[in-house]
Amino acid sequence: MNGGAEYLREQRRWHWAEIVFWLLVPAAWFVFPGYLVLGTQILIAALFALSLDLVMGYAGIVTLGHAAFFGIGAYTAGKLGQQGWTEPLSGLFIAAAAAAFIAALTARLVCRGNDLSRLMITLGLGMLLYEVANKAASLTGGLDGMLDIVIAPLFGTFEFDMWGRTAYVYSAVCLFLGFLLARHLVRQPFGLALHAVRLNPLRSGAIGIDNTRALSRIYILSAAMAGVAGGLLAQTNQFVAIDVLSFQRSADVATMLIIGGLGQLYGGLVGATGFLVAQDSLAAVNPVYWQFWLGLVLILVVLFVRGGVVAVVRRMAQRLGRRMQRRQP
Amino acid sequence: MSPASTAMQSADAATSPPAAGASARVVLETRKLCLSFGALQVTRNVDFQLRAGERHALIGSNGAGKSTLVNLLAGALQPQSGDILLEGERINKLAPFQRVRRGLVRTFQITALFGEMTPLDSVALAVCQANGAGLSFVGASAAHAGAVDEAAEILRTVGLLEHARDETRFMAYGHQRLLEIALALACRPRVLLLDEPAAGVPMAESRRLFQTLAELPDELTILLIEHDMKLVFQFASRISVLAEGALLAQGTPQEIARDERVRQSYLGHSHA
Numbered sequence: 210m211n212g213g214a215e216y217l218r219e220q221r222r223w224h225w226a227e228i229v230f231w232l233l234v235p236a237a238w239f240v241f242p243g244y245l246v247l248g249t250q251i252l253i254a255a256l257f258a259l260s261l262d263l264v265m266g267y268a269g270i271v272t273l274g275h276a277a278f279f280g281i282g283a284y285t286a287g288k289l290g291q292q293g294w295t296e297p298l299s300g301l302f303i304a305a306a307a308a309a310f311i312a313a314l315t316a317r318l319v320c321r322g323n324d325l326s327r328l329m330i331t332l333g334l335g336m337l338l339y340e341v342a343n344k345a346a347s348l349t350g351g352l353d354g355m356l357d358i359v360i361a362p363l364f365g366t367f368e369f370d371m372w373g374r375t376a377y378v379y380s381a382v383c384l385f386l387g388f389l390l391a392r393h394l395v396r397q398p399f400g401l402a403l404h405a406v407r408l409n410p411l412r413s414g415a416i417g418i419d420n421t422r423a424l425s426r427i428y429i430l431s432a433a434m435a436g437v438a439g440g441l442l443a444q445t446n447q448f449v450a451i452d453v454l455s456f457q458r459s460a461d462v463a464t465m466l467i468i469g470g471l472g473q474l475y476g477g478l479v480g481a482t483g484f485l486v487a488q489d490s491l492a493a494v495n496p497v498y499w500q501f502w503l504g505l506v507l508i509l510v511v512l513f514v515r516g517g518v519v520a521v522v523r524r525m526a527q528r529l530g531r532r533m534q535r536r537q538p
Numbered sequence: 539m540s541p542a543s544t545a546m547q548s549a550d551a552a553t554s555p556p557a558a559g560a561s562a563r564v565v566l567e568t569r570k571l572c573l574s575f576g577a578l579q580v581t582r583n584v585d586f587q588l589r590a591g592e593r594h595a596l597i598g599s600n601g602a603g604k605s606t607l608v609n610l611l612a613g614a615l616q617p618q619s620g621d622i623l624l625e626g627e628r629i630n631k632l633a634p635f636q637r638v639r640r641g642l643v644r645t646f647q648i649t650a651l652f653g654e655m656t657p658l659d660s661v662a663l664a665v666c667q668a669n670g671a672g673l674s675f676v677g678a679s680a681a682h683a684g685a686v687d688e689a690a691e692i693l694r695t696v697g698l699l700e701h702a703r704d705e706t707r708f709m710a711y712g713h714q715r716l717l718e719i720a721l722a723l724a725c726r727p728r729v730l731l732l733d734e735p736a737a738g739v740p741m742a743e744s745r746r747l748f749q750t751l752a753e754l755p756d757e758l759t760i761l762l763i764e765h766d767m768k769l770v771f772q773f774a775s776r777i778s779v780l781a782e783g784a785l786l787a788q789g790t791p792q793e794i795a796r797d798e799r800v801r802q803s804y805l806g807h808s809h810a
Contacts, residue, residue: 414633416664423673
């Protein structure tokens with residue numbers, strides 16, 4: 210076989226459904242001009258969920274503290290804006306670097322353990338950072354949140370307006386770039402190695418994979434991506450609430466990913482959209498009890514929608530494709 | 539009389555593969571290797587040598603400590619005392635993946651594969667690791683394409699090319715055992731530890747598997763654990779016998795077949 214390059218090209222080819230999916234992002238800008246603020250929240254949550262998918266869906270690191278990196282990104286970008294570093298792109302870059310730095314410090318702790326210890330360490334890390342942010346009120350604003358954040362117009366031209374037009378496009382481009390990176394990575398030998406470590410760590414070690422190193426790398430990269438998402442939130446809202454570091458935020462993003470489907474790239478994106486649209490609609494119907502319905506949906510998805518929404522859609526499309534093939538003479 | 543006994547008795551007449559010369563360099567060695575689980579001593583002062591290019595079989599009854607010894611050699615278990623040397627380098631403290639990178643590769647008695655991956659992807663991944671391109675973020679595409687071609691060639695060698703794109707977990711058991719070997723070969727081993735590669739494999743596929751093993755390059759050193767004595771005596775140029783964690787005897791198939799202690803220990807007193 211001399212078709213290695215052809216085989217990989219085939220695997221990396223964009224499916225038409227993916228192209229349609231991404232066309233929905235600019236389409237929403239035109240179709241729902243009154244909902245761009247919600248749209249921006251969805252795009253940011255999607256990027257955050259995508260970062261969690263890399264670490265939980267692909268690498269199998271069960272984490273309940275991913276908001277730690279989101280929060281670090283948000284506070285870093287917010288602090289920069291507050292202190293006069295108003296250029297947004299470099300602010301995002303620094304936010305990513307700060308989250309990656311904290312991840313690098315904790316990577317070995319998290320990646321060497323088993324599922325239970327990972328769960329506890331990530332949860333502990335999240336709680337620890339939350340309390341640090343709470344106590345360091347002079348730096349973070351504590352429970353009152355970080356105010357007076359100033360973000361300069363994007364490229365010196367596009368102001369962050371109250372309708373969320375710039376914020377939407379800015380967040381959409383960041384999400385798309387993050388997605389391209391993730392899509393590239395999971396189709397590289399590195400992505401296969403992560404898959405292998407998750408499926409059978411004993412065997413992955415026996416083919417020469419340094420499991421801890423592979424997991425540490427994706428953990429740090431995922432943290433950087435979560436940091437970008439947090440930075441985007443701070444820059445587009447020009448405010449950072451302490452709940453960016455809360456357990457609730459970690460739980461919410463995990464819920465989005467599980468509803469959408471783990472380890473499929475699009476799971477987090479679909480899950481974030483469904484979660485936030487449902488939250489918005491249900492809260493409008495009943496602002497107090499909306500979480501009841503969300504909880505119910507989560508239970509039903511886990512029980513009856515094996516692999517999440519994206520997996521179900523994929524299976525249905527494959528079934529339909531096979532049926533159509535059979536009908537052809 | 540058991541098949542093992544028959545095989546041993548016919549060993550003198552059998553044409554065994556040529557033994558690696560006694561002067562051949564030692565590639566893998568254990569010195570006074572010991573391991574206990576609580577009060578149970580599973581490896582007792584094992585002094586064992588594997589010479590370059592050797593086809594060496596490790597035999598012994600169930601519970602004799604064969605798989606434990608492989609696990610110690612491969613790094614899945616840590617010895618309590620004693621040394622393991624690969625090409626003269628002490629490797630006691632090395633993790634399994636570090637031993638693989640030094641050419642010490644194993645297969646598993648109980649199939650350990652990547653069930654949701656295809657054989658082509660699994661083997662290509664192992665090739666990438668062997669090439670050092672396994673964990674790169676960028677620039678690995680060309681190496682990956684080459685690895686896929688090499689993986690296809692390895693799968694052809696073991697007779698699995700037509701199943702290259704099947705999902706591993708849905709493959710026949712015999713094919714999964716062949717994939718175990720393909721994965722090990724993709725790591726470019728210098729020393730290959732085969733832990734009962736034919737365990738549970740139907741006779742026809744077992745023959746195919748041993749044919750594959752027989753066709754492996756001469757320079758590859760192989761340690762084989764196997765219960766089928768006929769296959770062992772056909773394959774091995776040297777045999778080591780373990781009993782209750784200790785090395786009972788070492789020698790050519792003919793020497794082992796004649797060894798009274800081996801007959802008594804391995805076949806039981808009623809067969810002596």
